[in-house]
Amino acid sequence: MERFLPRCLDSILGGPDDGRFELIAVDDLSPDRCGGILDEYAARDPRMRVLHLAENQGLGGAREAGLAEATGRYVWFVDSDDWLPEGSLDAITAELERELERERADAAPADILLTGFTHVYPDDSTEPNPWRHLLTGSPLVAGGTLREHPALLRAVMSVWNKVFRRDFLLGLGVAFGRGFYEDISVTYPALVAAGRMRYLDRSCYYYRRGRPGAITSTASPKHADAFAQYDAIFAFLDRHGMDAADPLRTLVFERTLKQALTVYDSPGLVPATMRKEFFRRTSEHFARHRPAGYRFPGGASGLQYRLAARGSRLAYDELRRGGRLPRELRRGARAVAPAVRRGVRSGARFTAYNAFRRLPLDEHLAVYAAYWHRGYGCNPAAIYEKAKELAPRIRGVWVVENRAQAAGLPAGVPYVILNTPAYLKAMATAKYFVNNVNFPHTMVKRPGTVHVQTQHGTPLKMMGMDLRDHPVAADGMDFDRLREAVGRWDYLVSPNPHTSEHFARAFPGRYEMLDTGYPRNDRLANTTPAEVAAMRERFGLPEGRTAVLYAPTHREGQGAFLPLDVEELARRLGPDFTLLVRAHYFLTGGPGDLVTGEDAAEIRDVSKHPIVEDLYLAADVLVTDYSSMMFDFAVLDRPLVVYAPDWEEYQEVRGVYFDLFAERPGAVTTDLEGLTRALLSGDSEPDSRARFRERFCPWDDGGAAERVVRRVFPADLA
Structure with a gap:
């Protein structure tokens, strides 16, 4: 763990010391240098205190020890092998200050602030919060309860993406469990009891998945610790008078059952010698906590739950391997197909x-x-x-x-x-x-x-x-x-x-x-007059009509944006032109409704046409700004105009590799008048275009795809 710890601490302590938080680090009698590292950091930063436990108590015990020492209004549990993205602590603190303002105004503050997060895998690949879709647009964005948004129970049940109001958490009368899955004996009760929860739609936590030594990748009999945590959850529900037929209780039950079966199903977690016992305990869990009037769901989950309830381990294993259904359940085979065809959720995907x-x-x-x-x-x-x-x-x-x-x-x-x-x-x-x-x-x-x-x-x-x-x-x-x-x-x-x-x-x-x-670009280099004619006919461009393809790139942070008054350009060009307008795919929608009179150029929105090469072949001239389309269109050796009204700003914000005005692909202009003149004058700068093609199109001879295939697939060539 010592190799991960400094990154974790740096991500928390790296911001300014504004006195808004304290860091309590718990050394759970670590066998490596973690204790010494913690002391070194604490000696440099007064915001940090270190608790050295006299005996190893596991993650749950360490959290309990840290919680007992905390003095802040809110507490956040961060695992030592994880870390926080830059700015996360400031963002969360700002949200919590808003909640304290509510409290000062005699409104209920949030008991829990949920945050977004990112999974990090052993190869350092990442996966955004796979449950984000359950939370964005939910009542929890503004403030709500689990009963108002029960879909929250389908999300991760860990504590590290939840910031708790300390008095609320201490008043629940719950404790982190010993052993594996220590979080859930706190998270389920907290979600059920919270009078108000908020969701911050921002990734505030990097969580390592699948690292060596993590419980999600370690074979151990301690995976059976989950059953003690389940018992603690339902004991809490009983103490707080949640009726046996309450729909929330049913959802909690199904979520715990699904977790137990997922652990059983995951290769390499439950040791082979313990699989029979683990499945038996799953069946006991079903019988002990089954809600009143419980009805099995349909589809594959329903079949699995029925087998778990019966303790039919061999039949369950056969079903999970994709073999025959047990004879008594073959009638339900039709219910399995829709469940199998649907997309796989994140945990199952992994x-x-x-x-x-x-x-x-x-x-x-x-x-x-x-x-x-x-x-x-x-x-x-x-x-x-x-x-x-x-x-x-x-x-x-x-x-x-x-x-x-x-x-x-x-x-x-x-x-x-x-x-x-x-x-x-x-x-x-x-x-x-x-x-x-x-x-x-x-x-x-x-x-x-x-x-x-x-x-x-x-x-x-x-x-x-x-x-x-x-x-x-x-x-x-x-x-x-x-x-x-x-x-x-x-x-x-x-x-x-x-x-x-x-x-x-x-x-x-x-x-x-x-x-x-x-x-x-092979298609452009190899095109024929017949193909060009076919494309013009496809877009309804009559002979003698000049087709102008206008295709700007996107600008950072500017959303749906066309830097040109297309309608005014159409009026200036007149009826001998057709403007094919293609918005960048990053932009929100096309250019919208563009209307001109009979004396103006026709305007067509071709933003949704899927094959841009079709548009290149149909167009007589390309108008763009900083798009890479200019380099492709140059292969056709047709007129090209750059309309760059914000060139100075674009250079500063985005950065460029060469001066577009000095190494121009054709006419370059910064205003509508110049653009109109360039289009009406026809092919005004063939020499500029020739120099541009010499630099940027020397390999566009129509054989690029063949060269790639021969290099990448040499053993499979015919």
Whole structure:
């Protein structure tokens, strides 16, 4: 534990000493140097006191000892192997001060402040709070009770994401249990009894999962300690007069039963010699605390609960292995299917994914994704198509977020939906991964897997580690986590020498840079007049009409934003033009309703058209600002206009790699008058465009995807 402790202490004590908190650190007779480390920190910081226990009492006993010494209005229990994100303590203190203001105004303060958190896995990958959707938009954001929002019982039951009003907690008459699962004998009673709870929608805690020595990854007979904690929970409910038929009591019962079965089901937790006894105690728990009038739920959970109630361990194990249902329950088989088809929740995902990871790697399976699982496109799509041609033994499967996106895939493209069992198995067993962003950190890189990172644009703006000096643009970026993500890459695809130079610094790692050109631009380099004509016809662009594609990038912190008065531009250009307006996918919606008269250019919102290359081929000219689209469109050698009214501000906020005015792709303007002149004059700067293409498009010869496939899949080439 001593290797984790300094980070924990630094995250708490690193802020200014404003006298608003005290830190009580409990040395539970630690066998390593933790006690000495605590004393060293306390000698430097008067906010910290150290309690050295005379005998080891476990985490529950240590918390009880610390609580007895606390003097503050609120208490927060932080585990020594975890740590707090920067600013968390200030944010929580501000929330608690608001609650104290309520108390001074004779209104009830919050008994519990719940916070967001982040899971951190042994490889330093992270997972945002998987139960956040249960809390955002709930009554607890403004202040409420468990009875008003019983879905809270489905979230994590630990204390580390809950800040308690001290007098409330002491008045409950409960204590942290001895042994494993010590939290729940406090958290359940506290949630039930709280007269007011608040939820702070901010990640205020980094919680380590699955580290060696943690109870969630340790085989031990002490997992049976949970049953004593369950008894303490229901004893509290009895003392406080909660009726046996109260719906909340039923929810608590089902939650404890589910936890016991999850522990039993998790590989490597309950020792093999104790599994029979653990299941027997689960059945006893069911019989002892079953609420009056309890009815089994439907689906797979109902079947499992019935078997647990009967003590039918062998039948339960058979069902969990996916084998035959017990004969007496086969009639319920139809109820199982919907439960199996639904997406897997976080705890079950973690278990299922780890189970799938025990399977051998599928040497011929490649998983593809693009733009955070939004669909089929960009460099991964071009690589997928070329791999089908050149490496037919590779089976590609696409990850999409939902069924609506799956419906938009080209015919015949195999897919899995995010967080389903099929997705977890594919991610656990695939040999190859191809994406233009990072896969979730929870998808851990296995020995032998090959990660191909393509990114999705030539950078004008600064990227990755280069943003450390641009705090507005880097808002929320975890640079340590970025390094870990880059550490998984085996290949990084580069579109041009400029990108190779800057990506090597922005994304430092041991990957191989593939100086191939962008696979997605092969279509542009290989296009024919017939394909261009087909695209113009598809968008209803008559011969002689000039099609202008307007596609600005997003600005940090500006939401739905188009920096151009499109309607006024349409009036200035006249009816011989059509404006195709494409808002950036980070923006909220398209440009909205844009109306012009019959003497103005037609305006079309093409923001939702899924394939941007179609728009490139249909357009006669591109108008953009700082978007990487300019580098792709330049492959077509067509007029390009940069409209950059906020160039000075953008350089300062985001940071750029070159002066766009000096190395221009065509006409560059900062006002509407200049933009209008550039569009009406036609191809005004062919020499600038030629120099731009020479620097940024030297590898765009139509063979980029083939070069990537031949390097990544050499053993599977036809």
